[in-house]
Amino acid sequence: MTNSSVQAASLVGFEDDLINHVRRHAELSEAAHRTPETWSYRNQFHILLALGRRFTPTPSSDHLMGMPDRLCYGNAARYALSHRDEGVVYAEGFALTHAGLDFYLPHAWVVRPDGTVLDPTWDDAPGRAYVGIPIADSSLWPIDGGGLLDDFDRTLPLLRDGFSRHALADLGRPLTAEGAA
Template sequence: MTNSASEATSLIAAEDGLIDYIRQHFRLSEDAHRIPENWSYRSQFHLLLALGRRFTHVPSPDGPTNMPNRLCYSNAARYARDHCDEGVVYAEGFALPRAGLDVYLPHAWVVRSDGTALDPTWDDAPGRAYVGIPVADSRLWPVEGGGLLQDFDRTLPLLRDGFPQNALADLGRPLTAGLSQSGGAASADAN
């Protein structure tokens, strides 16, 4: 197996591990929350499995952006606003910070028009996995503080009502796809 094929296989395995993590929390939250039947989603994990996408990290051609650590939501939103003419959008979900770890963190990044992830907060270390929701509507991007899926006041309306029509970007790969596919409709895979 060539080095790039090995790296692709490792990335798919890392993404699959991240999706399994989200599925575990999906199952745990099935009976944990009592919400009205007419809500769109029971938890942020349900939302991620219904609308989430896979993103392959590609280093920035200009090198790391060196935005402040621990401010990923505002960093990603600010970067997306500053570079909207390049077709980037804000994305949020969970990420694997380092290859070989089994630690998945809530995180935000930006997605380029080709569906690849650019991370304005973390360095460009290889082997990261990203699963999240690309949000095209800049009115939803956080200005400061927590993200859409981690801040109660932002998450609650999304769980209740879902995302507004045309708020999401059709970027990244479906959760059921490997590296060979890009674009396409969001997957509702929750198995």
Template sequence: MLNSPENHRSRADDVCADASLIAAEDGLIRYIRQHAELAERSGYTIPADWSHHSQYHLLLALGRRHTPAPRPKGLTGMPARLCYSNAAQYARNHHDQGLLYAEGFARTLDVYLPHAWTVRPDGTVIDPTWDDEPGRAYIGITVADPALWPYDGGGILQDFRRLMPLLRDGFRPSALADLGRPLADALPHE
């Protein structure tokens, strides 16, 4: 079972872990904001009726904080560099347990990278590609509609053909799940 007690930290560890997690997430949000600002200053004109200026703007508008959690027992890492299809496949295989596909940016080894993972109904992450190394942070959107999940290896926010319609039209309201914690509550604009 995915929500078994051995898959979650103890309450005593939460205070210290929460502070370091929030700091890592805040750094990741700053990174996304910086790239959104660079996209605005790039000189490219985006039509005024588009929903989002860039994937960074989309993440800032719709993204959520997803809490890292230890991998369930028995889950061994799926192939590296295939996070999009790994997460889509793992979510499909465990959809009956409430897992959904999520995509955005994640922090690993003090580097911010485009990444995909799965999210439990409580907003915690099961990452089928990366191990559960301390210091991870995840900021992304949770996609509820399996028809949008990228089984072919390309990401929703990183694949031009998938991204452009979303920037122009946005997501259908039923396509996303409101899992995780809000971005805006903790980090003021600089």
């Protein structure tokens, strides 16, 4: 096996672990909360499992200076907005922190047109796995902070009504080989 093959296999393994983490949260949340049958999704984890994509981490570019820690939602939204002419979009979901930490964290980042991650918050190293939803509709990007899946006022309409037809970008790789979770 070549070094790049080993890295790709490791990435898929990390992504699979992250997806399993999201699945466990979906099951726990479903057991704890009843959602009306008419709603589009039972909880924010089901949104991720239904619409989520895998994204390839890449090192940050030299021109990207790390934005403030713990403000990833606003950082990613503002960066995507100011670089939208480059075809980037805001994405939100979960990321596995870089080597040595091994935490699954709710997180936001920017996705390039080729499906690779540009992370304006984590400038020291890319996360090892990113699973989330690429949002094409900039009116949904949380410029003021607070995530779409982490802020009750933003999450509730998505749970109830889902996303509009053109709100999502077709970037990244499917969660499973079949393209659905």
